[in-house]
Amino acid sequence: MKNLISLIRCNDYNPANVEDAIKQSFDNLGGIEKYINKGDKVLLKLNLLMRKRPETAATTHPEFTRALCKVLIDYGARVVIGDSPGGPFSKALLSSVYKGTGIEQVANDTGAELNWNLNSAKRDNPNGLLLKNLTVTDMLNDVDKVISVSKLKTHGMCVFTGAVKNMFGIIPGLIKAEYHINMPKVDDFSDALIDVCLAAKPLLSFMDGIVGMEGAGPSSGEPRPVGAVIASTSPYHLDKVAVKIAGFKENEVPTVKRSIDRGLCESGFGDVEIVGENVDNFVISDFKRAKVITPDFFNYVPKFMQGFLRKRLKAIPKFDAEKCVGCGDCVNLCPAKVLELGDNKLPILIDKNACISCFCCQELCPKAAVKIRRPLFLKLLSR
Secondary structure, eight states: OOEEEEEEEOOSOOHHHHHHHHHHHHHHTTOGGGTOOTTOEEEEEEOOOSSOOGGGOSSOOHHHHHHHHHHHHHHTOEEEEEOOOSSOOOHHHHHHHHHHTTHHHHHHHHOOEEOOOOOEEEEEOTTOSSOSEEEEEGGGGGOSEEEEEEEEEEETTTEEEOHHHHGGGGSOTTHHHHHHHHOOSHHHHHHHHHHHHHHHOOSEEEEEEEEEEESSTTTSSEEEEEEEEEEESOHHHHHHHHHHHTTOOGGGSHHHHHHHHTTSSOSSSTTEEEEESOGGGTOOTTOOOOTTOOOGGGGGSOHHHHHHHHHHTOOEEEEOTTTOOOOOHHHHHOTTOOEEEOTTSOEEESOTTTOOOOOHHHHHOTTOOEEEEOOHHHHHHHO
C-alpha cells in the first residue's frame, strides 16, 4: 500500500493562505477525523533550534504553527507546542526561544499551551537499531498524539534536516551532545536519529517548506522561497519528497539513505502517492548546499588509511572575529569540549584531532560567526 504524501502550493505566510493549505493537507490525507479525536491532546513538535526571528527561516514559522493550532483547536483538539532547543533544557532558554521565534504570541492568540515540562523520562525502543532505550522529554507523556512540524533546511553534518531529524528535539537539552560524542560517524548518527523518530512515533508529519533555508543550514544559511507545504503519515516518505524538491539525491542524505536501507521506505517514488501538486513543479536545481560534507571517498580507500585521511582532511570550525561577540555559546555547547575562549573572547579550537566535526558550534551560534574550513583537497573531492 502506497504512503500518501500531500503536497500543496503556498507561496507566502499570509494567514488565510497557510490555513487553507493546512486544511487541504488534512483533506488530502483522508481528513482530520481519520487521525485526531475530539478532546485529544496533541503535541506540535516544532523545529525551534534556537532564538531566531521567523524571517531567517531557521525555525518553524509562527504562521505555519498558528494555522495548525487553529485547525486542530477548531476541530476540538487541545494543542501543546514544544521542542527541546539547542542548549540546556531550562525554563529560561525555552522562554527566550518561544518569545524570540514568535511562538509565544501564537500560543497567546490561539489558546494553545506551551510546554514547560522540563522532566525527563525513559522510553523503551524495541524497533531501534542502535538505541533500544532512550531518555526523552517527559512532554511526550503529557499528550495523546504527536505531530512533527519540521522546516525544509540544509544541514552541515546531515546534508538535510527534515521530518526525521526534527524528532531529535525530543531528546532533552545537553543529552543530545552525548549522541554526537558517541556516534561521530554520520551513518551511525543518522541511525540514531531514525531510532529517535521511531521512539517518538509521530502520528503525522508536516513540513514548512514555504520558505526554506539553503547554504549553511540549519541556522546560518539563507532563506530560499520554495512554496511547499508537505504532509504525510510517514516522516521517512515525506523526507524523500522534500530532498527531491531541494535537488538532492536519496543517497546523498544519510537519514534518507539509512531509512531506505532499513526498509522504512523504498528507493524512488514507487511506494508513495502524492496528492495535490506535481513534485516536479517544485524541484530547485540550484538549491545551495552546506559545503562541509565529508565525501564518500573515504569509503573507497583501505580501512587502515581511513583514520589517517579523516584526521588530515577534516573540516573544522573557523571563527569570524568581526561577527563574534564572545558569548561563549559555542564553547559551552561543544559536545567534544575542544573549544575555549581566547584573551580577546574569540573562540579557539584547542584540539583539531579531537574535534568530531558535528558543527554544533556553527548550528548554535546566535551571530552566524562560525564558518567551516575545509582543506583544499577536501574541497576538490567534494565538487
